[in-house]
Amino acid sequence: MSYPLFWFAPISALIALFFAWRFYAGMIKQHPGNERMVEIASYVSDGARAYLKQQYKAVLIVFTVLFLVFALLALVFKLMNVWSPLAFITGGFFSGLAGFFGMKTATAAASRTAEAARHSLDQGLRVAFRSGAVMGLSVVGLGLLAISMGFFILSSIYPISGPDGPDNLLIVTTTLLLYGMGASLQALFARVGGGIYTKAADVGADLVGKVENSIPEDDPRNPATIADNVGDFVGDVAGMGADLFESYCGSILATATLGVAAFLGMPDLQVKAAVAPMLVAGLGALLSVLGVFLVRVKSGADQKALLHSLDRGINTSALLVAIGSLGMLYVIGLPNVLGIWGAVVTGLVVGIIIGKATEYYTSHAHRPTQKIAEAGATGPATVIISGIGTGMISTTIPVIVVAAGIMISFYSASGFDSTNVAMGLYGIGFAAVGMLSTLGITLATDAYGPIADNAGGNAEMSELPPEVRERTDALDALGNTTAAIGKGFAIGSAALTALALLASYMEQLKAALLEAGDMLVFPDLREIMPADASYWDFIDFFQIDLLNPTVLVGIFIGSLMAFLFCGLTMNAVGRAAGEMVAEVRRQFKEKPGILSGTEKPDYARCVAISTVGAQREMKLPAILAVAVPVIMGILFGPAGVVGLLAGALGSGFVLAVFMANAGGAWDNAKKYVEEGNLGGKNSTAHKATVIGDTVGDPFKDTSGPSLNILIKLMSMVSIAMAGITISCQVL
Amino acid sequence: MSYPLFWFAPISALIALFFAWRFYAGMIKQHPGNERMVEIASYVSDGARAYLKQQYKAVLIVFTVLFLVFALLALVFKLMNVWSPLAFITGGFFSGLAGFFGMKTATAAASRTAEAARHSLDQGLRVAFRSGAVMGLSVVGLGLLAISMGFFILSSIYPISGPDGPDNLLIVTTTLLLYGMGASLQALFARVGGGIYTKAADVGADLVGKVENSIPEDDPRNPATIADNVGDFVGDVAGMGADLFESYCGSILATATLGVAAFLGMPDLQVKAAVAPMLVAGLGALLSVLGVFLVRVKSGADQKALLHSLDRGINTSALLVAIGSLGMLYVIGLPNVLGIWGAVVTGLVVGIIIGKATEYYTSHAHRPTQKIAEAGATGPATVIISGIGTGMISTTIPVIVVAAGIMISFYSASGFDSTNVAMGLYGIGFAAVGMLSTLGITLATDAYGPIADNAGGNAEMSELPPEVRERTDALDALGNTTAAIGKGFAIGSAALTALALLASYMEQLKAALLEAGDMLVFPDLREIMPADASYWDFIDFFQIDLLNPTVLVGIFIGSLMAFLFCGLTMNAVGRAAGEMVAEVRRQFKEKPGILSGTEKPDYARCVAISTVGAQREMKLPAILAVAVPVIMGILFGPAGVVGLLAGALGSGFVLAVFMANAGGAWDNAKKYVEEGNLGGKNSTAHKATVIGDTVGDPFKDTSGPSLNILIKLMSMVSIAMAGITISCQVL
Known part of the structure; x- marks a missing residue:
């Protein structure tokens, strides 16, 4: 490597992985609880397995x-680099590995968190949060390690110094993008399949359990x-892990590619520009580890202190x-x-503002969610109308902040020269890298939530x-926020990453042109x-x-894809939940x-039904997303491809924010009533908000998050198929 | 006029208006019913007035x-043609006039339809449908008359033959586009304000009447x-009339403008190309009149025969x-x-297929709506989830058909030469004109619906x-379809019109450049x-x-606008309905x-509350839509502007189809249950689908249709502001 x-x-990545292992080992050493707790935990971990x-x-x-297929395209048709299929497989493997680590840790951590919560709230937090950090640091460590080692290996095969350096560097970075394609496909299974699975089980369990038989949530019967x-x-x-693994890798790889374009004609700077996003990501990985250590509360801390300690960890990492x-x-x-x-900082700030805006629109400490709960006085219809209206309005701040982030990072990196597009796009890529740089700790707070939730269960x-349940409930409430x-x-990070990928699509076309064999039927593209x-x-x-009708048609189809994908996953939850209802009955x-509690239910069969249903429905x-x-x-x-991606990105981003926020707000509107407001449990408002919450379940946990995958996966597929696109265009 | x-x-337009007047006179001659009927009718017409x-x-x-403001821009800053403000006012005036005629006819027709239905179904149909035709033919006649006379007058002021002919023709057509801006603004009030009004009244009446006091629909108490x-x-x-008036005029005017661009350098053909859309529209107006006469059924006809006769009228017009x-x-x-x-025929076919697809997804004769009703077995939440899922999926056919229509009309008109963009865009304009050419009769079938509905009331x-009620119900059911x-x-027509307007925006920029005074601060644009x-x-x-970040930001903001507009109008209905509930209570x-029926309610006050609420909420x-x-x-x-329009068009079109179809499907799912399926009235499924229907009300009658206005109005505002845009760009 010519650039020490x-x-x-890779060293930062290894350090992150080392701490992931340490946190895992520390958690496993904790007491797993009494016999019953271990038994319950084993059902869950068996189910997860x-x-x-x-x-x-x-x-x-x-x-x-x-x-x-890729091997055929690469070796026979020469429409893809020969190493691309391998990069693709590697990306899928590492994403799967990170998911496996995260799941293994989370399933083991639930009973240990419950056991720790028997002693004190802060011990519970510590076990749960550090277990979440295993997921966060695994994603960051594995992602960055594979990217940097891939870069090292490929740049040994295609020397990035010397006369062919610039061309080779373009080949190396664009080939590595296929690593992102693998991560993207793995995320499709984990996020879309997982989203259908979780809500089919949730809605199915609620409909027969709570509604038909009046047994409480988490009842072992x-x-x-x-x-x-x-x-x-x-x-x-x-x-969530696979989704963010994809964003993390996609943003680094796209920015590396854009860096090569930004310094065209300056070979030394090109190498530095390609490596720079990896280095910033490495720095973020180290500082995320530091942030994890800052999350601790004194014995006997309250809810507010818990939230404060999480904030301290994240904010310190971001600031550093x-x-x-x-x-x-x-x-x-x-x-x-x-x-x-400036672009890096813009990305960090955009991430924080989106988080705050989301909290404002979905927490019942604020007016929007309270108003949705108040609409419950006139029944479920007004709760739904109000939730949809407020959810749609709640897209304003995230979209404007991302739009402002795009402009600021573009102008900042291009030195306020709007004709310096290549540098500006490099800046947009860096905004995504900056936003995701502290992923090690932000993802830890995400993964912490379900661990606390399961500890309660x-x-x-x-x-x-x-x-104990009170303490785990406090941990869980924090997890909901x-x-x-x-x-x-x-x-937000999916939107910025997709944008960076869209920009790097041009580079992929160039690389395809550079490498394509004689199959190239497009009229003499290489000579022109x-x-x-x-x-x-x-x-x-x-x-x-934007006056080319194929671009406009692409925008239409892209918008359609967002809605169609959403609609299909919504209906998928309905069908899969129906099967679960039938099985429980x-x-x-x-x-x-x-x-009556004398016979044991067949848990495994329900797990199997949800699993098969999710696999079929996805x-x-x-x-569609691939084809x-x-x-x-x-x-x-x-x-047509660029129009498609832009349309899907525009509609998909706004639709995803709407779905996530409406769903979150309905959830918390119900909790607001359950806390005794507006008549409390079993009031008209409660019944109405329970219906809102059920509608919101697939909104926030299936269809909304699936859109993140759609907008990134379609970009990745387009990148992988760049060779075919330039050689087989029909119209 | 150099082109006889x-x-x-204009002659076709006058003939259409003559028949509008004849149908009106024929309706007024009918017996208005007994004293009570006239009294009820007077309340409604007083309220409408x-x-x-x-x-x-x-x-x-x-x-x-x-x-x-426009006068200032035109006379002082020279950023707009001096006749533009007048064209703007004229467009607003004629749209308002058409709406006034339609409302006056409809309010008078309701009791007369009820009276006619006392004799037979076919007499009822005849009165209601020909009254609807007054609206259809008024829109077509007034729209085309004003456009053609405006063209005549302006081309006398700016001679379109001679050496300055081409430049003058560009000025004439782009100035006339401001007529569309006037129509657009009028439509904003009629469609958005009207949409909030109607659902605030509907939801408010239902919540206190049906739900709280168990009195039936349309009860005079x-x-x-x-x-x-x-x-x-x-x-x-x-x-609806103002919405389609705007589409009708917008498509003709945009196509005229695009025609001038398509035949650049061929002055004679330019004039013909500008006039051609008016001539095709004139032909359509005449054939619509013919179609109206074909809508008649034999005495004692059933529901199917009614639908068949409407189809015959529309299809014959379209074929001719x-x-x-x-x-x-x-x-x-x-x-x-x-x-x-080929482009004209493409437009006609696109309109018909969209209509059929809409029917498939919203009629309870088909599976999608039946499935939504079946989801009622597990309560309202699953009805809502299923309706949203199905509504999103139902966008597929309309979007693909419009996309195919864009491609076919573009390639057909450009002679399969993708570089002949100007001719291709002219073709897209003609697809919109073709689709709307039979508006005289298609709008008649729309306006017929509420007349039949009110006759029932x-x-x-x-x-x-x-x-009698049975007969008016049969007429009303047909009206729902x-x-x-x-x-x-x-x-669909709004989407094609908006696309044509987007394309003609370029011409407007050119015209602005041609006419702009010394205020032009953009660096020497005219010389470049x-x-x-x-x-x-x-x-x-x-x-x-699509790699310019301002375009991408425009697409984001455009998508946001669609969702934000939707969310604001959803919440507006909620608030205005709340006031209605308070007043009725x-x-x-x-x-x-x-x-108890001994005191008379104060109808006028409820009308006033809905009116004031709608005006305030819009x-x-x-x-936002204007600013x-x-x-x-x-x-x-x-x-940024073109990105904004493309983003709003992509998201807004798909979102509008989703909202309209989901709302329509919920409405008919309820009717399906009420017809005795799945347990019939008062079953669990009925209660669940009633909630679905209430949610669907603002979907299909307020927020969905409002999006038609948004996508056209933003294009029109951009066109009106082209002069400012090229002279004041900040970034």
């Missing part, structure tokens, strides 16, 4: 098929209750990254250090003393397009402007002893 | 202010029932337009007659024999841009490509005799 500072990235096994089986088949507990991990640990990245960029020695640094089912913020953060073609050349040639009917949306960009590329060429 | 064939357009008076008052203020009946006219006659427009285009003598004709309140189809048609600048020159200069409490969305394009233009220039 590079090694900072069964789900993961089934998912990885499906993943294996799809990856094998796509690997063969309910056969679906273990599936519901597994679902929390499947959706919010593995799903903001300061440290200036030094880092200075040491790297790129021109316009302050401008690029474990305490309930193990019939621990009420003060952080989960809502985490969702906003995940959407010089190897150092600028953005403008590409835009002119492919007519990627069957068990209650065939084994009447279950309800097929159609998954196929539509390919079809658009073949029919309409790059103009 | 031109006169066909009160609403319109209030609305026109607000409209007058806004138009006066904007007229002065309910003080809000007259407001509810007025609302049907306000929303579905005046609102398809045939006749080929001859018309041949006589006009433009090159590529078959290609342009009148029969109920006047206690006519049950067989046509209303759903009409909504799909309105959205030749008068005959092509699309490419503009796109290059203004960077209207107050009347019941203060005058206990109302419920302020913020209206200001955002202006701000985007000033901040980001044409690139």
